[in-house]
Amino acid sequence: MITSSDYTSAQKRAGKELLPIEKFKERFLACNAPYIIVEAETGSGKSTMVPWWLFEQGNRVLVTEPLIESVVGTSEFVAGMMGVDLGTTVGYRTAAEKRDSKDTQILYVTDGLALVRALAGHNHFDVLVIDELHQWTTNQSTLEAWAWSLLQAGEAPFKRIVVLSATLDSAGLSRKRGNAPVFKIPGRQFKIVDRARGESIEADIRQLVRKGYDVLCFQPTQMAIEKCLEELQGLNAELIPFHGRLTREEKDLAYVTTYARPKVIVSTNALETGRTVQPNKNRRLAVIDSGLERRNELNNGIEGSFIRAISIAQEKQRRGRTGRVGEGLFISHCPESNRDAYPVPEMLRTQLSSTILRLAIAGFDASDLPFFHELSEEALEEGKRSLIALGAFDTNRNVTDMGRRIARLPVDVHIGRMVMEAERLGVVGDILKIAACMTVGGIRDNTGRWQRFTGETMSDALAERDVFNAISRRGYIFDFEHLGVFGKAFQQASYLLEKLDSACWNLGIKTRSSGNRLAIARALCAGMVDHLYKVGKDGEYSNPENPLMRALHHKSVLRRLPARPDWVIGQPLDLELVNKQDKKQTHHLLTMVTSINPSLLIEAAPHMVASSRRNYRFDGSRQKVRCEHVLLFNGHELECEEIEVDCELDQEGRRVWNEEMQARISRQKELAWKSFRLINRDRPVAVRGLEALPTLPEPKVFDRKSNALAYPALRIQSKAWVITWFKSSQEAAEQNSRALDAKAVLDVQEALRRAACVPQEPQTTTKTAKKPRSNKSNKRSRRARVGQTATAETPMESKLMALAAAFSKR
Numbered sequence: 001m002i003t004s005s006d007y008t009s010a011q012k013r014a015g016k017e018l019l020p021i022e023k024f025k026e027r028f029l030a031c032n033a034p035y036i037i038v039e040a041e042t043g044s045g046k047s048t049m050v051p052w053w054l055f056e057q058g059n060r061v062l063v064t065e066p067l068i069e070s071v072v073g074t075s076e077f078v079a080g081m082m083g084v085d086l087g088t089t090v091g092y093r094t095a096a097e098k099r100d101s102k103d104t105q106i107l108y109v110t111d112g113l114a115l116v117r118a119l120a121g122h123n124h125f126d127v128l129v130i131d132e133l134h135q136w137t138t139n140q141s142t143l144e145a146w147a148w149s150l151l152q153a154g155e156a157p158f159k160r161i162v163v164l165s166a167t168l169d170s171a172g173l174s175r176k177r178g179n180a181p182v183f184k185i186p187g188r189q190f191k192i193v194d195r196a197r198g199e200s201i202e203a204d205i206r207q208l209v210r211k212g213y214d215v216l217c218f219q220p221t222q223m224a225i226e227k228c229l230e231e232l233q234g235l236n237a238e239l240i241p242f243h244g245r246l247t248r249e250e251k252d253l254a255y256v257t258t259y260a261r262p263k264v265i266v267s268t269n270a271l272e273t274g275r276t277v278q279p280n281k282n283r284r285l286a287v288i289d290s291g292l293e294r295r296n297e298l299n300n301g302i303e304g305s306f307i308r309a310i311s312i313a314q315e316k317q318r319r320g321r322t323g324r325v326g327e328g329l330f331i332s333h334c335p336e337s338n339r340d341a342y343p344v345p346e347m348l349r350t351q352l353s354s355t356i357l358r359l360a361i362a363g364f365d366a367s368d369l370p371f372f373h374e375l376s377e378e379a380l381e382e383g384k385r386s387l388i389a390l391g392a393f394d395t396n397r398n399v400t401d402m403g404r405r406i407a408r409l410p411v412d413v414h415i416g417r418m419v420m421e422a423e424r425l426g427v428v429g430d431i432l433k434i435a436a437c438m439t440v441g442g443i444r445d446n447t448g449r450w451q452r453f454t455g456e457t458m459s460d461a462l463a464e465r466d467v468f469n470a471i472s473r474r475g476y477i478f479d480f481e482h483l484g485v486f487g488k489a490f491q492q493a494s495y496l497l498e499k500l501d502s503a504c505w506n507l508g509i510k511t512r513s514s515g516n517r518l519a520i521a522r523a524l525c526a527g528m529v530d531h532l533y534k535v536g537k538d539g540e541y542s543n544p545e546n547p548l549m550r551a552l553h554h555k556s557v558l559r560r561l562p563a564r565p566d567w568v569i570g571q572p573l574d575l576e577l578v579n580k581q582d583k584k585q586t587h588h589l590l591t592m593v594t595s596i597n598p599s600l601l602i603e604a605a606p607h608m609v610a611s612s613r614r615n616y617r618f619d620g621s622r623q624k625v626r627c628e629h630v631l632l633f634n635g636h637e638l639e640c641e642e643i644e645v646d647c648e649l650d651q652e653g654r655r656v657w658n659e660e661m662q663a664r665i666s667r668q669k670e671l672a673w674k675s676f677r678l679i680n681r682d683r684p685v686a687v688r689g690l691e692a693l694p695t696l697p698e699p700k701v702f703d704r705k706s707n708a709l710a711y712p713a714l715r716i717q718s719k720a721w722v723i724t725w726f727k728s729s730q731e732a733a734e735q736n737s738r739a740l741d742a743k744a745v746l747d748v749q750e751a752l753r754r755a756a757c758v759p760q761e762p763q764t765t766t767k768t769a770k771k772p773r774s775n776k777s778n779k780r781s782r783r784a785r786v787g788q789t790a791t792a793e794t795p796m797e798s799k800l801m802a803l804a805a806a807f808s809k810r
Contacts, residue, residue, distance in 0.1 A: 545634075
């Protein structure tokens with residue numbers, strides 16, 4: 001093994017230019033600050049030399065990178081510089097593979113793996129180096145904030161934190177990290193010519209190849225890469241795609257420098273950082289930038305994949321991929337001029353459930369960590385609500401035993417919850433395969449050739465399991481494409497399945513499976529309690545939390561069904577694509593869909609079940625208040641039935657009952673008053689002086705036949721009213737020195753009591769004492785005035801009118 005000084009001397013002897021960062025070696029090693037910021041341009045050597053220097057000071061160094069390509073490529077390069085075999089002094093680890101040993105002193109890892117190791121207390125390193133921090137992934141942000149908080153408290157597992165970046169807001173970060181020292185280092189750059197863009201990206205590539213350039217082109221998606229390469233067919237050049245779905249061997253083709261023809265590499269942002277792409281011998285490298293990238297963002301609580309313009313800092317980073325070993329050329333095709341200076345941190349545009357859970361287990365509340373970018377209370381609250389729904393938090397927001405077990409699985413919390421439920425139901429083996437496929441985004445490709453491996457029509461998750469089993473039984477496979485499977489995704493899923501098996505063994509979970517479909521569906525429901533969807537009129541699905549209609553993904557096996565299932569669970573996805581007219585279109589989709597009975601969700605998450613009552617009404621035929629009783633699951637209406645309401649227990653039912661009774665009392669009072677006015681239209685002035693009825697008591701029984709409130713209390717009240725009236729009449733009689741016949745009083749009381757209970761105009765042709773009315777016109781006039789037609793008099797009515805006439809004659 002050689003030292004960094006030996007390496008530098010060898011470079012000098014060979015006449016090679018030193019890396020720009022080597023001029024800062026003494027100053028850097030003399031700095032004893034616990035937090036150091038190195039802002040170095042691309043090509044300066046920061047990712048290779050800084051860990052080497054720290055190692056030579058006697059430190060074990062943990063270096064985190066945001067991309068797998070950077071982890072593998074940089075570790076290989078550093079091992080070569082130091083003259084050691086990869087996996088000894090220098091090694092690497094990713095979620096899918098590892099190459100290290102107990103002797104490894106410089107370990108390159110993905111930032112997610114570093115976070116898990118640190119929070120789990122497995123750290124055995126002295127210095128934490130966070131490379132490419134300008135990307136501010138969720139793992140980078142969490143790891144940096146967590147390490148800084150412990151460093152301040154004197155409890156950090158690391159002696160020092162060093163952050164590296166080419167385009168970092170170093171001044172702002174320094175202010176928030178105790179005025180940490182900043183080393184600004186220029187890059188090793190040859191002249192880079194900025195040229196105006198041509199008619200299209202493909203036209204610019206063709207022109208540059210003819211001029212002798214190798215070309216590195218950045219496109220936002222795999223689909224855009226394939227479209228670009230298709231347009232370039234026939235070009236005399238090596239056409240090399242570069243994206244996450246490719247195998248390691250396929251990616252290594254981009255770094256070959258011995259092609260006889262020019263090479264054209266069309267890549268996603270995977271080559272934006274990390275290992276340098278060098279041109280062929282005697283050629284120059286040109287970079288053509290579409291100015292776009294695909295990134296995940298939250299939209300109304302749904303995580304989607306959108307095509308967005310890159311920031312100015314990212315464009316600077318892409319531009320710096322050329323001009324490292326010779327003169328370069330840069331062409332930008334970015335469609336937007338008004339862009340952010342720095343990229344939006346991942347934590348501000350993605351879900352935080354997994355991060356919140358892991359921090360809580362480590363004893364930290366995500367709300368209290370000193371993140372460089374402040375998190376919104378709404379995002380934190382949404383993450384905590386999701387953990388409560390999954391059973392990882394209790395209602396007091398404390399971590400449950402299930403939550404602790406979920407956090408030990410190398411998958412998202414939703415998928416981890418499925419595994420916990422599968423353990424109870426005895427289908428762990430099947431769920432682990434489904435979990436592995438879901439985590440890598442699915443193994444089925446868009447060709448549909450995979451359909452021969454499954455007859456599934458009710459569940460995409462089970463279809464993934466069937467295809468995975470079929471491919472696994474074939475042994476080693478050279479060509480995945482003809483099987484309809486993404487080769488890289490299948491390999492990642494296979495490796496993840498091994499890790500899940502190991503994690504389950506450590507948790508004491510048996511991985512056997514009965515294969516019971518209903519049990520598998522129940523386990524899937526446990527992890528998707530907040531992803532229940534109901535079909536709409538057009539065969540699309542909606543969720544109450546996000547009423548946007550969603551279509552089944554074109555790969556979904558449920559599309560084979562003649563009719564869409566009423567209820568499904570699935571993963572929502574907003575996917576933005578560019579059509580043939582180069583216009584963006586956002587597709588609102590459901591992926592990994594499974595048709596279910598909602599009762600399965602009630603079993604899996606009873607704490608999310610609620611009921612409510614609505615549409616109260618009074619049922620006159622049954623003399624009861626009735627309403628609709630609704631069963632809800634996470635806002636979804638599952639059942640609705642009409643029930644009778646116990647008004648003693650239901651406040652709303654009591655209110656409806658009281659309103660109905662008061663309305664009836666009001667109607668009866670009006671009828672009684674009309675009766676009073678009708679019966680007494682010919683009475684003495686003293687009787688006409690009464691202006692209102694006495695107050696009626698609360699109702700007890702309503703007589704529908706007579707349409708009146710007929711019960712003793714009212715009769716007593718009516719009697720009091722009659723007696724009151726007769727007292728007034730008696731006073732009038734005594735003023736005229738006439739006696740009142742007691743028997744007549746009783747008869748009139750009986751008649752008025754009946755009239756009060758059954759309002760009815762007494763019809764008569766008897767002349768009154770005040771003014772005789774004998775002609776027919778007067779009779780018609782009076783009938784029109786009271787709204788009744790003349791009918792035959794009853795005996796009681798005749799007696800009543802006779803007594804009234806007797807009073808008037810006195």
